[in-house]
Amino acid sequence: MTSIRRARRVAVAGILLATALAACGDDSTTSESKAPDQTTAPGGSGTEAITIAANPWTGSAVNAAVAKVVIEANLGAAVEIIEIDENATWVGLDDGSIDAVLEVWPSGHAADYETYITGKQSVVDMGKLGPAAKIGWFVPKFIVDQHPELATWEGFQNPELAKLFATAESGDQGQFTMGDPSYVTYDAQIIDNLGLPLKYVVAGTEAALLTAIDQSIADQKPILMQFWKPHWKQLEVELVEVKLPDITPECEAALASQDGSYACDYPVDELYKAANAGLEAKNASAFAMLSKMTLTTEQQSEIAGYVDRDGLTAAEAAKKWVDANPDVWKAWLA
Amino acid sequence: MAVSVEALPTLVPVEVERARRQQRTIGFAVFAALAVVAFVLVHEVPSWMDIGIQRWAQDRYKWSIVNRQTSPIFTAMFNPISDLLNWSVQHVESLLSWLRWPGVVAITGVIGWRTGGLRAALAGAAAMFGVGVLADWDLAMRTLSIMAVAVMIALVIGVPLGIWTARSDRAERVIRVLLDTAQVMPIFVYFSPVQIFFGIRFPAAVVVTVIYALPPAVRLTNLGLRQVPVVMNEVGRSFGTTGRQQLFKVQLPLARRTILLGLNQVIMMAFGVVVLASLLGTGDLGQVVVSNVQKQEVGKASAAGLAIVLMAVALDRITTGDKTRVISRFARNLPRVKGRRRTIIAIGVPVAAILAARVFDATGFPSSLKVDIAPTIDGWVDAVQRNLRKDVPLIGGTQAINDFLVVRIINPVRDLLLALPWLAVVVFAAFLGWLVKGWRLAGAMGVCLLLIATMGYDNDTVLWDHAMDTLSQVLVAIVISVAIALPLGMWAGRSDRVERTLRPFLDIAQVLPQFVYLLPVIFLFSIGRAAGVVACVIYAIPPCIRLTSLGMREVPYTPREAAISFGATPRQEMRNVQLPLARKAILLGINQTMMMVLATVIIASLIGAGGLGLLAYRAAAKPGIDFGLGTAGGLSIVLLAIMLDRLTQAWGTSTDTERVA
Numbered sequence: 001m002t003s004i005r006r007a008r009r010v011a012v013a014g015i016l017l018a019t020a021l022a023a024c025g026d027d028s029t030t031s032e033s034k035a036p037d038q039t040t041a042p043g044g045s046g047t048e049a050i051t052i053a054a055n056p057w058t059g060s061a062v063n064a065a066v067a068k069v070v071i072e073a074n075l076g077a078a079v080e081i082i083e084i085d086e087n088a089t090w091v092g093l094d095d096g097s098i099d100a101v102l103e104v105w106p107s108g109h110a111a112d113y114e115t116y117i118t119g120k121q122s123v124v125d126m127g128k129l130g131p132a133a134k135i136g137w138f139v140p141k142f143i144v145d146q147h148p149e150l151a152t153w154e155g156f157q158n159p160e161l162a163k164l165f166a167t168a169e170s171g172d173q174g175q176f177t178m179g180d181p182s183y184v185t186y187d188a189q190i191i192d193n194l195g196l197p198l199k200y201v202v203a204g205t206e207a208a209l210l211t212a213i214d215q216s217i218a219d220q221k222p223i224l225m226q227f228w229k230p231h232w233k234q235l236e237v238e239l240v241e242v243k244l245p246d247i248t249p250e251c252e253a254a255l256a257s258q259d260g261s262y263a264c265d266y267p268v269d270e271l272y273k274a275a276n277a278g279l280e281a282k283n284a285s286a287f288a289m290l291s292k293m294t295l296t297t298e299q300q301s302e303i304a305g306y307v308d309r310d311g312l313t314a315a316e317a318a319k320k321w322v323d324a325n326p327d328v329w330k331a332w333l334a
Numbered sequence: 335m336a337v338s339v340e341a342l343p344t345l346v347p348v349e350v351e352r353a354r355r356q357q358r359t360i361g362f363a364v365f366a367a368l369a370v371v372a373f374v375l376v377h378e379v380p381s382w383m384d385i386g387i388q389r390w391a392q393d394r395y396k397w398s399i400v401n402r403q404t405s406p407i408f409t410a411m412f413n414p415i416s417d418l419l420n421w422s423v424q425h426v427e428s429l430l431s432w433l434r435w436p437g438v439v440a441i442t443g444v445i446g447w448r449t450g451g452l453r454a455a456l457a458g459a460a461a462m463f464g465v466g467v468l469a470d471w472d473l474a475m476r477t478l479s480i481m482a483v484a485v486m487i488a489l490v491i492g493v494p495l496g497i498w499t500a501r502s503d504r505a506e507r508v509i510r511v512l513l514d515t516a517q518v519m520p521i522f523v524y525f526s527p528v529q530i531f532f533g534i535r536f537p538a539a540v541v542v543t544v545i546y547a548l549p550p551a552v553r554l555t556n557l558g559l560r561q562v563p564v565v566m567n568e569v570g571r572s573f574g575t576t577g578r579q580q581l582f583k584v585q586l587p588l589a590r591r592t593i594l595l596g597l598n599q600v601i602m603m604a605f606g607v608v609v610l611a612s613l614l615g616t617g618d619l620g621q622v623v624v625s626n627v628q629k630q631e632v633g634k635a636s637a638a639g640l641a642i643v644l645m646a647v648a649l650d651r652i653t654t655g656d657k658t659r660v661i662s663r664f665a666r667n668l669p670r671v672k673g674r675r676r677t678i679i680a681i682g683v684p685v686a687a688i689l690a691a692r693v694f695d696a697t698g699f700p701s702s703l704k705v706d707i708a709p710t711i712d713g714w715v716d717a718v719q720r721n722l723r724k725d726v727p728l729i730g731g732t733q734a735i736n737d738f739l740v741v742r743i744i745n746p747v748r749d750l751l752l753a754l755p756w757l758a759v760v761v762f763a764a765f766l767g768w769l770v771k772g773w774r775l776a777g778a779m780g781v782c783l784l785l786i787a788t789m790g791y792d793n794d795t796v797l798w799d800h801a802m803d804t805l806s807q808v809l810v811a812i813v814i815s816v817a818i819a820l821p822l823g824m825w826a827g828r829s830d831r832v833e834r835t836l837r838p839f840l841d842i843a844q845v846l847p848q849f850v851y852l853l854p855v856i857f858l859f860s861i862g863r864a865a866g867v868v869a870c871v872i873y874a875i876p877p878c879i880r881l882t883s884l885g886m887r888e889v890p891y892t893p894r895e896a897a898i899s900f901g902a903t904p905r906q907e908m909r910n911v912q913l914p915l916a917r918k919a920i921l922l923g924i925n926q927t928m929m930m931v932l933a934t935v936i937i938a939s940l941i942g943a944g945g946l947g948l949l950a951y952r953a954a955a956k957p958g959i960d961f962g963l964g965t966a967g968g969l970s971i972v973l974l975a976i977m978l979d980r981l982t983q984a985w986g987t988s989t990d991t992e993r994v995a
Contacts, residue, residue, distance in 0.1 A: 053615075056625055082617065083617050083621055083625065084534065085615065087954065087955070087956075087957055088529055088615055091530055091533075091534050092534040097533055097535065111959055120400060167860060168741050169740060169863065181948065204948065205852075206628060214630075
């Protein structure tokens with residue numbers, strides 16, 4: 001049995017070592033994440049660390065990065081950016097593990113707005129961010145050059161033209177490709193109600209949709225899809241938005257009732273900001289700054305371009321833009 | 335395979351044989367009658383069958399959102415658990431970051447050395463070092479912290495559950511269904527509830543990982559304890575041990591090898607969900623994979639993915655070690671040589687590494703040692719895409735295969751399943767079950783499909799249709815997987831060289847996050863079901879190849895030699911002796927393949943496969959609207975899985991008993 005005893009001794013020594021390390025570890029580690037805690041004063045003194053969500057697209061990442069630079073330099077509070085999925089963001093906003101999100105696309109989060117902002121009131125609307133986004137139907141430019149009728153939805157009524165968009169998945173009909181199912185979509189309704197010879201296929205992810213775009217351009221085989229701007233892909237390939245019927249009162253009613261009769265273009269998405277209801281009490285100055293923070297579409301595209309085009313990280317891009325544009329962000333602090 | 339059974343002489347008395355034949359006739363008659371009824375009755379799933387499960391789930395979800403700050407279920411139970419989980423992950427992360435990379439690598443090596451000797455030590459340490467070479471060390475350590483906490487919890491819950499199931503058959507039956515559900519239920523379905531119950535980020539990530547990785551801990555503990563020879567139990571009892579002594583001094587030590595295998599499987603499963611769990615906001619290596627996939631950066635995503643693989647490999651090597659040696663040492667009670675020196679090394683090496691790291695202030699992993707493999711991989715992917723997609727002589731390229739698969743194979747199977755009256759499908763499944771194992775299995779198969787018919791609607795489409803869509807993809811993927819894996823497995827079972835060549839590919843295919851190869855798959859194929867099937871096949875063939883090869887290798891040499899001495903050619907010997915004797919392992923391999931396909935068909939919805947997988951994904955994508963729908967879709971997948979699992983498992987055992995009889 002000596003061997004077992006020895007094995008135990010090693011184990012015990014190991015555990016002791018580990019505990020000792022853990023003990024010393026505690027005071028010397030996580031300098032970055034702990035630092036803000038040490039400066040924390042009780043109550044909303046304006047210096048408590050705050051967390052901002054960055055959703056997985058460039059615009060969201062640069063908004064958060066810009067806010068972080070401005071707050072840390074001017075308000076003395078540390079900002080932690082949490083890269084997180086859109087839906088998880090709302091759960092975090094609800095319980096306060098996320099303090100703010102700076103870019104919500106209203107069309108995709110009507111249910112969340114109702115649940116958390118108007119219903120539970122655990123989340124507050126911090127106003128518009130500034131840029132307006134537009135979801136719509138897009139096709140590559142080359143196909144509109146060949147068949148100008150495809151610039152509007154009426155063109156797709158022609159089965160011969162719709163068939164240009166056919167794939168193995170869609171058979172005889174043209175394929176309409178939708179990306180991530182978490183984005184808002186009325187496409188199936190629009191196709192149905194306008195009576196278009198199209199088959200609605202869900203690609204599943206934005207990345208899959210982007211790959212389909214690349215293949216379409218490479219093979220010069222057209223694709224019809226739900227897409228939006230601003231999006232970095234729009235800088236890389238030439239896409240044309242297909243004109244859908246203008247929004248009518250009937251369509252607005254259909255949006256409200258969700259009765260499946262929608263048959264118009266997508267409304268413009270005016271991006272807004274949201275915060276946990278406790279943020280104002282926790283850090284009033286940061287709350288005030290974030291509420292006032294706005295960017296124009298051009299400004300946001302410029303910062304996003306540093307990332308998508310020039311390969312900077314979101315943090316570097318934010319620093320670069322903040323250094324160059326003091327008057328813009330100084331207004332947020334006033 | 336039927337041939338082999340018939341080739342053996344039957345020793346069944348004539349009367350029994352006659353009774354059995356009569357039974358068969360009755361069975362055929364019953365199913366024929368049922369089939370007629372099914373065709374005559376209703377063609378579509380009737381709407382009264384919708385039991386409202388979607389509404390029920392959606393309401394529960396909504397209730398949780400509204401009450402999570404006030405209900406005692408949350409304030410008294412879930413919130414403290416959540417805090418504890420958060421605390422644990424953060425402290426493990428602190429510890430790891432305090433150790434710095436030399437410390438972590440050294441400790442990995444030392445654990446490997448203690449469990450599996452020098453080889454395991456070097457393999458473990460090298461793999462851990464490789465993590466730093468390929469990816470950001472701090473992010474990797476965050477992943478490791480989440481994994482460590484999740485694996486610990488899985489063991490703390492799993493081993494006692496395993497002990498319980500080993501001691502009570504009733505507990506085993508109940509828990510088995512729960513484990514099956516946990517393993518097959520798409521993660522997307524419990525994504526949102528877990529966030530609401532435990533909070534976003536670390537707690538949610540840990541819980542998701544535990545749910546997914548727990549089953550092997552229970553199963554293998556149970557198996558290990560049940561495998562303890564009766565003699566050993568008797569010996570223990572004859573020495574007058576109490577129940578507790580029996581468990582701790584006899585059974586657990588003897589089951590140790592199997593339980594350790596369980597630990598190993600838990601770790602592997604846990605690493606399988608790193609990437610999905612990172613969607614909950616962990617900000618770790620999994621997140622790097624996700625955000626790069628999002629930007630179509632396959633090279634960067636692969637580098638991070640490979641780092642995850644290496645971390646899993648490191649833990650695999652130091653936990654599988656040479657466990658047999660540990661056992662035999664315990665059993666034979668051999669003294670170990672040079673014990674003290676070992677102790678000194680075991681403590682000295684890590685301490686030295688940590689001190690060195692402090693002295694030289696090695697805060698991050700040295701950038702001079704980093705290798706950026708992203709451009710290389712992007713190059714490969716590009717080349718493959720350029721050369722294989724189109725204009726390949728003879729086969730025409732993957733694009734042509736894509737269209738062929740969809741139009742000629744998947745569509746006909748799906749159309750057939752949809753064209754049949756739904757009750758006819760139920761009857762046919764029950765008939766299959768009856769053929770394989772008799773009435774009980776027939777009942778189980780029928781009930782599973784009937785339950786799917788109660789799952790309600792997705793807008794105008796009845797969920798049944800989505801289930802048939804998914805079933806058609808699953809069947810096609812299983813057939814293709816088995817068609818590829820069986821020959822390869824047999825070849826590997828007979829040739830060491832083939833086995834060695836295949837092993838790294840199998841390892842990577844099994845551990846590499848599926849997320850990483852989803853994009854390359856659609857680079858070659860188009861978005862849609864063909865790409866989904868291919869993704870399933872990639873993930874599903876490794877276990878089948880492995881188990882086939884293992885089964886072939888485990889066939890005792892005596893019967894094979896006997897056949898050869900009777901003048902059998904190698905081919906005859908393989909076909910008539912080795913394969914029939916390896917059949918159980920091969921069927922287990924097919925069973926595993928099926929489970930893998932069912933798991934992947936969910937993920938395949940991220941590249942356009944649609945069906946039940948997409949419903950499940952919608953539960954995570956738009957929980958406020960689609961949680962109920964996704965839950966119904968997830969349950970349908972579980973029902974399909976249970977059905978197919980019971981069928982193949984029965985197939986494996988039934989003919990066995992027949993042969994024995």
